[in-house]
Amino acid sequence: MNLKNIKLFFDEDNIANLSLQSKNTLINEVFINDFIETIDFIYNNKNIKGIIISSDQNHYNYDYDLDFLLSLKNSKSIFDTITKLSKSLRKLETIGIPIVSIIKGEIKLGGLEIILHSHYKIASKDSNTNFYFKNMKYSFTPFIGGTQRLPRLIGINESINLFLSDKILSAEEALEINLIDEIVDESQLIDKAKKHIIQNPVSLQNWDDNKFKNTKLNPFSSENLGYFISKIASLHANTVNHYPAVKILMSSIYEGLNTDINSGLKIEARHFTWLIQNIETRSMIETAILFNKKEKIREDIISEFKKSFEENYAAEGVRLLINGVSAALIENAGKRLDFKAGPLEIADSLEIQCVINQLDSTDAAVASLIRSMQKINRNGLSKNKGFYDYNEGIKCNIWPSLTELIPESKIQPSVEEVETRLLYSSINNIFFNYTKYSAIQNAEVCDYMLIKEIGFPFWTGGPFNWVRKYGIEYFCKKSNEYSKSFGSRFVINQDIIKILKST
Amino acid sequence: MNEALIFDTVRTPRGKGKKSGSLNEVAPVQLAAKVLKSIESRNNLNTEDVDDVVLGCVHPIGEQGADIARTAVLEAEWHQTVSGVQVDRFCASGLEAVNIAAAQVMSGQASLSVGGGVESMSRVPLGSSGGAWMADPTVAYNSYFVPQGISADLLATKYNYSRNDVDSYAVSSQKRASEAWKNNKFKNSIIPVKDQNDLPILEVDEYMRPNTTMQSLGALEPSFEKMGKYGFDDVAILKYPEIEAIKHVHHAGNSSGIVDGAAGVLIGNKEMADKYNLKPRAKIRSFASIGSEPTIMLTGPADSAEKALKKANMNASDIDLFEMNEAFAAVVLRFMEALNVDHSKVNVNGGAIALGHPLGATGAIILGTVLDELERRNLSTGLITLCVGAGMGTATIIERV
Numbered sequence: 001m002n003l004k005n006i007k008l009f010f011d012e013d014n015i016a017n018l019s020l021q022s023k024n025t026l027i028n029e030v031f032i033n034d035f036i037e038t039i040d041f042i043y044n045n046k047n048i049k050g051i052i053i054s055s056d057q058n059h060y061n062y063d064y065d066l067d068f069l070l071s072l073k074n075s076k077s078i079f080d081t082i083t084k085l086s087k088s089l090r091k092l093e094t095i096g097i098p099i100v101s102i103i104k105g106e107i108k109l110g111g112l113e114i115i116l117h118s119h120y121k122i123a124s125k126d127s128n129t130n131f132y133f134k135n136m137k138y139s140f141t142p143f144i145g146g147t148q149r150l151p152r153l154i155g156i157n158e159s160i161n162l163f164l165s166d167k168i169l170s171a172e173e174a175l176e177i178n179l180i181d182e183i184v185d186e187s188q189l190i191d192k193a194k195k196h197i198i199q200n201p202v203s204l205q206n207w208d209d210n211k212f213k214n215t216k217l218n219p220f221s222s223e224n225l226g227y228f229i230s231k232i233a234s235l236h237a238n239t240v241n242h243y244p245a246v247k248i249l250m251s252s253i254y255e256g257l258n259t260d261i262n263s264g265l266k267i268e269a270r271h272f273t274w275l276i277q278n279i280e281t282r283s284m285i286e287t288a289i290l291f292n293k294k295e296k297i298r299e300d301i302i303s304e305f306k307k308s309f310e311e312n313y314a315a316e317g318v319r320l321l322i323n324g325v326s327a328a329l330i331e332n333a334g335k336r337l338d339f340k341a342g343p344l345e346i347a348d349s350l351e352i353q354c355v356i357n358q359l360d361s362t363d364a365a366v367a368s369l370i371r372s373m374q375k376i377n378r379n380g381l382s383k384n385k386g387f388y389d390y391n392e393g394i395k396c397n398i399w400p401s402l403t404e405l406i407p408e409s410k411i412q413p414s415v416e417e418v419e420t421r422l423l424y425s426s427i428n429n430i431f432f433n434y435t436k437y438s439a440i441q442n443a444e445v446c447d448y449m450l451i452k453e454i455g456f457p458f459w460t461g462g463p464f465n466w467v468r469k470y471g472i473e474y475f476c477k478k479s480n481e482y483s484k485s486f487g488s489r490f491v492i493n494q495d496i497i498k499i500l501k502s503t
Numbered sequence: 504m505n506e507a508l509i510f511d512t513v514r515t516p517r518g519k520g521k522k523s524g525s526l527n528e529v530a531p532v533q534l535a536a537k538v539l540k541s542i543e544s545r546n547n548l549n550t551e552d553v554d555d556v557v558l559g560c561v562h563p564i565g566e567q568g569a570d571i572a573r574t575a576v577l578e579a580e581w582h583q584t585v586s587g588v589q590v591d592r593f594c595a596s597g598l599e600a601v602n603i604a605a606a607q608v609m610s611g612q613a614s615l616s617v618g619g620g621v622e623s624m625s626r627v628p629l630g631s632s633g634g635a636w637m638a639d640p641t642v643a644y645n646s647y648f649v650p651q652g653i654s655a656d657l658l659a660t661k662y663n664y665s666r667n668d669v670d671s672y673a674v675s676s677q678k679r680a681s682e683a684w685k686n687n688k689f690k691n692s693i694i695p696v697k698d699q700n701d702l703p704i705l706e707v708d709e710y711m712r713p714n715t716t717m718q719s720l721g722a723l724e725p726s727f728e729k730m731g732k733y734g735f736d737d738v739a740i741l742k743y744p745e746i747e748a749i750k751h752v753h754h755a756g757n758s759s760g761i762v763d764g765a766a767g768v769l770i771g772n773k774e775m776a777d778k779y780n781l782k783p784r785a786k787i788r789s790f791a792s793i794g795s796e797p798t799i800m801l802t803g804p805a806d807s808a809e810k811a812l813k814k815a816n817m818n819a820s821d822i823d824l825f826e827m828n829e830a831f832a833a834v835v836l837r838f839m840e841a842l843n844v845d846h847s848k849v850n851v852n853g854g855a856i857a858l859g860h861p862l863g864a865t866g867a868i869i870l871g872t873v874l875d876e877l878e879r880r881n882l883s884t885g886l887i888t889l890c891v892g893a894g895m896g897t898a899t900i901i902e903r904v
């Protein structure tokens with residue numbers, strides 16, 4: 001064998017030592033093929049007493065290769081690629097002889113998925129050994145068994161909470177929740193692993209052991225049923241119909257726990273195959289790739305952008321009010337887009353005067369509403385009165401008499417229409433500023449800045465990314481219509497169209 | 504088409520659906536068997552003539568599992584040729600069972616059938632059968648699942664029913680129910696539950712609180728506010744973005760009571776009436792079930808009533824008395840508003856807010872209640888309807904003959 005990613009040798013006790021090489025820390029095609037070849041080799045060698053999986057250097061840093069994942073193009077190739085790896089690891093897991101992982105340094109999710117296949121996990125007792133979780137809301141779910149094995153190992157609630165967090169677990173914390181089995185000094189890792197293998201010549205996972213029935217994992221036990229019902233609601237509310245990974249994570253776990261691990265793995269792979277082709281997932285992964293590059297943007301530029309962006313968003317909300325749209329619908333539309341709050345609430349938080357900065361000659365009614373509210377001291381959050389009523393800074397409800405100043409139309413638009421208008425207005429505001437501030441050199445950096453620093457909804461992948469994904473032609477057409485009905489703020493600069501069409 | 508004739512309606516009293524409730528010691532199959540035995544003896548039936556027993560039951564698991572209808576047939580020692588089938592249309596199961604029994608007779612495929620239902624909520628609690636609707640993430644997300652109490656509060660918010668409105672309705676339900684008991688209005692259908700030694704266990708609906716006032720209700724905390732905060736309110740608003748916030752107005756005093764009970768309706772054709780010399784009390788004019796928007800969930804009664812009315816070639820104004828199951832006060836308020844019917848015609852002997860709602864049985868119970876009342880007042884037509892989980896409604900129109 002001539003493998004780039006894996007070193008394999010057999011020691012005097014006939015234990016296979018399989019060490020992952022950290023020069024390639026990403027789970028990609030080469031890695032997958034190397035892994036499969038190694039496992040097949042071990043599998044066919046009947047004299048082996050046990051297997052130790054380790055990482056060659058100071059890290060167990062295997063994570064996913066995002067570019068590779070995005071490069072997989074159709075359902076069949078995605079499904080085949082991931083099940084190939086998953087099946088091979090499953091073969092290892094069920095080999096019958098003990099598999100031990102020795103862990104030191106950083107472990108990321110890809111690495112975690114791999115060590116979850118081992119029957120015994122020993123971590124080094126040093127402060128550098130940490131398990132890194134990254135909130136899947138903004139990316140994708142595990143696909144080599146993580147959604148099936150982690151809950152079976154540490155519990156349902158515990159797994160979901162970890163998967164949806166940015167937690168870093170120390171070795172001690174990992175031991176406490178049963179994620180690993182033992183902590184020893186680094187120098188003892190190999191000896192302990194060998195000792196475990198010699199003392200446990202036959203070994204299998206709990207989930208493959210008929211003697212071991214974990215009733216805590218039944219999704220329909222009264223405790224878990226209640227948990228699923230309310231957890232689904234809170235996550236659904238939190239993801240406002242975006243961030244599909246969250247729903248997929250829940251579905252993989254729920255559906256998988258209603259059956260055995262083998263079917264669970266297929267369930268997980270099918271969900272992942274769908275998820276990785278989802279437009280929002282891909283947008284978010286692209287942004288994550290940019291995050292990794294950590295571009296630096298000048299603080300003053302960020303704050304200029306942010307001010308204009310928030311004021312414009314607030315002003316668009318007030319314009320919608322003037323058009324007769326109900327305040328609740330406007331606010332809910334903003335929240336459904338996953339802006340940090342509705343436009344009227346943002347107006348209050350900035351002081352409603354801020355809206356004035358964004359007005360043009362067609363906005364007399366907006367200015368007049370703002371002035372009327374200011375006259376009765378409803379200046380915003382600082383006065384505990386604005387579009388909302390506040391009690392010592394805590395939001396209570398939309399000001400009930402607002403409809404006396406601006407009546408609601410009998411016929412209300414759909415929430416989707418209101419969302420589209422808020423989103424288009426925001427994107428056009430950003431495009432305008434992009435051409436104004438030459439300090440930002442490219443559209444991707446702008447997307448990155450908006451999500452990371454300004455609170456533009458993550459699921460879009462940023463305004464440029466979003467427009468490209470959902471169609472430049474359509475965006476131009478719709479903006480054009482809006483500019484005719486609602487004003488020049490929707491007019492797209494020709495330079496922007498060029499930028500959008502490039503790459 | 505044959506006429507489906509109603510010969511008899513029987514029900515147990517409703518016991519509080521708690522361990523301390525009187526019927527808690529009685530297994531649900533016994534409740535159902537008692538109803539069947541009583542139908543047999545009251546009508547002098549040779550049970551060999553009964554084709555089928557259709558029983559509604561919403562949580563057919565544990566001791567209500569394995570086809571409780573057939574199990575009850577066996578336990579009642581009915582002839583072994585009588586088949587039994589358990590049906591579940593959530594809260595309308597008991598009425599659905601009656602409709603199925605009626606359909607068997609109308610289509611000529613049966614001569615004599617029983618439709619009814621049973622639920623021991625104290626022994627097999629609400630929600631215990633689980634289900635993909637609420638627990639499967641894909642399904643729950645896609646259907647914007649919220650529990651029924653949240654739907655009831657959403658309904659009240661959307662249609663502007665204040666706490667005062669729903670509480671007033673509840674007070675009137677209690678008043679009517681206690682009046683009805685004082686005047687012994689349920690005596691025709693009710694059978695006391697006794698033990699194997701003929702010792703009485705329960706003879707009256709024990710859930711009622713006749714002293715209920717606006718003040719006493721005013722003191723109760725909303726039941727679904729905390730649940731709403733888990734995220735269900737936000738899910739409801741995702742589906743109904745015109746709503747700023749859900750107003751939680753329902754509580755223990757204006758929601759249907761959790762109780763135990765069973766009921767049955769004997770339905771047959773003319774031939775059977777003649778054979779047993781049974782006086783047909785009413786016929787089934789029409790029935791219908793519908794689906795409606797599942798998050799608000801509880802608007803189905805009006806739609807199903809309209810569908811049944813249309814099939815019978817009738818208008819709402821042709822109906823003398825309505826029984827609209829009081830799942831939650833706002834559901835009845837909305838039904839009356841949508842169909843433009845006056846409260847004086849609806850639930851004249853109180854409803855589930857005062858008397859309780861033993862899920863699988865209620866539809867058959869309230870059919871008996873309205874028929875008894877039509878006879879007492881010498882009126883002709885009654886419409887029975889219930890709101891149903893996951894956004895459905897079921898309605899049946901009966902007419903005295």
Ligand SMILES: CC(C)(COP(=O)(O)OP(=O)(O)OC[C@H]1O[C@@H](n2cnc3c(N)ncnc32)[C@H](O)[C@@H]1OP(=O)(O)O)[C@@H](O)C(=O)NCCC(=O)NCCS
Nearest residue numbers: 594651712715719720726754755756758759760761830831
């Ligand atoms: C609303 C609901 C959650 C309340 O449950 P609960 O709090 O356990 O209700 P209880 O009947 O035990 O009442 C609680 C307390 O409220 C008070 N209360 C209830 N009804 C009252 C009334 N009419 N007047 C004054 N107080 C009343 C009492 O203090 C009572 O406590 P007590 O029985 O110890 O005296 C429950 O009744 C329910 O879920 N109903 C709907 C059932 C359902 O969904 N059915 C299926 C679909 S329709």
